[in-house]
Amino acid sequence: MSSRFELPPMSRRSLLTGMAATSALVLLHPFAARAGANQAHLRLMETTDIHVNVFPYDYYADKPNDTMGLARTATIIDGIRAEASNSLLIDNGDLLQGNPMGDYMAYQHGMKDGDVHPVIKAMNTLDYTVGTLGNHEFNYGLDFMFKVVKGANFPFVCANLTKGQVASDPKKDDLFFKPYVIVEKMIKDGSGSESPVKIGFIGFVPPQIMLWDIKNLEGKAQTRDIVEAAKAWVPAMKEEGADIVVALSHSGIDGSALSEKMENASLHLAAVDGIDAIFTGHQHLVFPGPKTWDGIQNADPVKGTLHGKPAVMAGFWGSHLGLIDLLLEKDGKSWKIVDFTSEARPIYHRDDSKKVIANVADQKGIIEAAKAEHEATLAYVRTPVGKTSAPLYSYFALVADDPSVQIVSQAQTWYIKQMLADTEFKDLPVLSAAAPFKAGGRGGADYYTDVPAGDIAIKNVADIYLYPNTVQAVVITGEQVHNWLEMSAGMFNQIAAGSKDAELLNADFPSYNFDVIDGVTYEIDLSQPRKYDNDGKAINPASNRIQSLQFAGRPIDPKQKFVVVTNNYRAGGGGKFPDIAADRVVFQAPDTNRDVIVRYIHDQGTINPSADGNWIFKPLAGTTATFQSGPKARQFIAEVKGANIEDAGDGADGFAKFRLVL
The missing domain is CATH 3.90.780.10 (5'-Nucleotidase, C-terminal domain)
Structure with a gap:
């Protein structure tokens, strides 16, 4: 199977125009262009870790921010749908908490029966097929979560969240949500004919919610190991007729050995027989992507695969849209994957001066959907x-x-x-x-x-x-x-001791x-x-x-x-x-x-x-180390207690570099 494809270079102006205007010229994905009479292109799209960031607005800084917002991701969705003959949109969890709008809705506004949460209002305009739960869905309690998801015009699935204790057999668990759904979609093949394909979606939440939200869940819920649940339910999906099984895993990618109730289990989940593609999240990272994933066995950060299967993680706060493109081929009465690509497409980029440049404008439908709650949050x-x-x-x-x-x-x-x-x-x-x-x-x-x-x-x-x-x-x-x-x-x-400008901070901590x-x-x-x-x-x-x-x-x-x-x-x-x-x-x-x-x-x-300076680094004669911080940190150097810090120039990705003299 091939991995990635290259589109012709586009100027920023043409990119903005192509994504924001439905009347603009759109390039079809190569799979759509080359599909034969018994082949079809299916595009699967992912949002993940939105954390209530509907607007491209940083409420903490009280100013717009071009790196975030479902309103921007939605514009990408419009353009990306136009590139494909057949497409489906999913969400991979962590919707309800993460910025003051989430707190406002939970603590000030409240959720009365019949109310629709602003993040759900926005999502309801985008034709989602299915969603799963993230760990932050439980921060405000089960009652609040259920009121919110009730307003969605698409289903949520979760195969490892049970009511009370887990059963001896995963398929006997008393689950809060359906473990999976199977969607029958009419897809157009290369000849223009339409026929149905059955796509199964199964969802998973980190088992650690029982630690992180024990006050909300103790005595009310329990979690099962992600991989264990998948091994039980995926065969059932196949037996029910799913041609393609897609895992919605609100769980990151960890290269260590499989362990019980692993938090970031997506790599091992991908190894489960019967799963064909996997959407990941939770870690607020981008996959496929460079460096972060180097050295993880069975993870290919260039091709975008986990155990050879297409996989994607679409950043956080709406920063990217995850894409898995499948070339399907009719095999008798069922469909199989014969080729794929995966990518995480961003809503912004940085220019040579590291300044953030928006790739797309707001999608007006999203802005209108949540405008009242946005204004109320600003006042709050x-x-x-x-x-x-x-x-x-x-x-x-x-x-x-x-x-x-x-x-x-x-x-x-x-x-x-x-x-x-x-x-x-x-x-x-x-x-x-x-x-x-x-x-x-x-x-x-x-x-x-x-x-x-x-x-x-x-x-x-x-x-x-x-x-x-x-x-x-x-x-x-x-x-x-x-x-x-x-x-x-x-x-x-x-x-x-004696090192010069050693790297101070452990990036994995x-x-x-x-x-x-x-x-x-x-x-x-x-x-x-x-x-x-x-x-x-x-x-x-x-x-x-x-x-x-x-x-x-x-x-x-x-x-x-x-x-x-x-x-x-x-x-x-x-x-x-x-x-x-x-x-x-x-x-x-x-x-x-x-x-x-x-x-x-x-x-x-x-x-x-x-600060009272109650902790310091032990002096190491002749030793310096470097670290990065925001450029504005320069104006506070003289105020730092217990540390000798020097400006060391510019860092990477818009950061400033500093030297700690030990």
């Missing part, structure tokens, strides 16, 4: 709640104690001391764990918290704390505090797992290897990156007990931190971390979020 996020005496920014959150993380810890500590005041834990010392959420990386060079001194509005609080997590607290020992920080220190590469613990002081020794891998397994048990760990000015007592306030994700085992799990939880708040921050700011009137 612009409501002031207090003042800050100093700017809040996250440009250096991964290399020094940071004001955007500091304010979260201050608010969490203030809150938990009140909540535990009349409990058996009232006399235990309180520590606070918080991580930077907006720290560049895959989000891009503008993906940072940046709140100037002065009024703070709700949009700023949402910018500081990205997710609607709830506050939880655990009781652990001083030794476990040390191990918690050792896990966090996986953020950094090992740096040999998510910033939301880089917890800073306030209430203790410590140094991080970069000359030592990381103690734990990303799964919390001790790979260098003797390593101790965390040095001089002190509480109240003295070395921490390994046996002393502490209350550590955090969020439900971390306390429930999210991130796989050693010794941190649901059985350590002593307090589960009804309040979100964001709400607590808003209350704290309101209570204080004016906050002082200046």
Whole structure:
């Protein structure tokens, strides 16, 4: 089978015109052009990880953003449909949470029976065939999710979400949704004749929702392993007559060995006999694509295949449309795939100066569908709640104690001391764990918290704390505090003493797992290897990156007990931190971390979020390391506490480069 095809080069003007105007000249896909009398071209299109980004608008920054928005993806959909004789559109999950419009709909507007959520309103204009669930569909509870999906004019499928305990046989599970649907579509072959093809769509959600949203799901739902569910249901789809089976996998691509209830199981899912094509998501990455996937066995990031089968991951927030093109051939009464291509087509590109250039304009139907909720969200996020005496920014959150993380810890500590005041834990010392959420990386060079001194509005609080997590607290020992920080220190590469401009940050370690613990002081020794891998397994048990760990000015007592306030994700085992799990939880708040921050700011009137420098890197004579941040970080270099940072010029993809002198 061939992999990719090349279209003739097009100017930006012709690209915009061709995609935005239905009357423009459109190039048919090569499969459509060459299909014989018993052959047909079928185009499958994917949106994934929209996260309520209907408009090309960043509510946190309160300004338009050309890198996002289903309204832009919709314009691509219109153009791409015109390139194909036969096409179907699917969504791969994570629709309902991720920006203030999602919070507004859940917390302010509410969802009454009969209401249609704005993201569903928008999708209902685009003729989706089917969708599946992402993990963030559960953030606001099952009742909210069911009210939302009820408004869709297309079905949702999920084969591994059960009502209560899983059964001994997957096909006996009491599922919330149908595990699959089989769509019979009339397709036109190369001679112009039409005949039916049966396409089966089966959906999967990460089993980890039972950790991440335990407060919403405990006692109400359970999850089954993705691959296990597929092996049970795919044969049933074939028996029911599906010519082609397509997996909608809200699960990423992980090259490690298959393990039970694997989070990113799409590679292994593709190996299941009977699955013909696979749509992936969850990781907010692009597949096929360069570098990220190099070295993963059975994954071809150039051809766009997993175990030789066509696969795609279409970025996030509407940044790309995933495309799998199939050349089908009639084999008796059924159809089979004889060729394919896959690609992820973007809604924007960067010019030579790294400036973002939109490839397409808004699709007016989408804008009109969600206009009222967009305006209501703008009013919601612009409501002031207090003042800050100093700017809040996250440009250096991964290399020094940071004001955007500091304010979260201050608010969490203030809150938990009140909540535990009349409990058996009232006399235990309180520590606070918080991580930077907006720290560049895959989000891009503008993906940072940046709140100037002065009024703070709700949009700023949402910018500081990205997710609607709830506050939880655990009781652990001083030794476990040390191990918690050792896990966090996986953020950094090992740096040999005397190295010059070594790469500081571990690109495979998510910033939301880089917890800073306030209430203790410590140094991080970069000359030592990381103690734990990303799964919390001790790979260098003797390593101790965390040095001089002190509480109240003295070395921490390994046996002393502490209350550590955090969020439900971390306390429930999210991130796989050693010794941190649901059985350590002593307090589960009804309040979100964001709400607590808003209350704290309101209570204080004016906050002082200046970082206190409670953690630093251990000095390494003659050693420097480099990292990237947003260009605006340059104006804050002088304010950084506990780190010697220099401007090192321009980085890649619009970032600025900085040097850390150790």
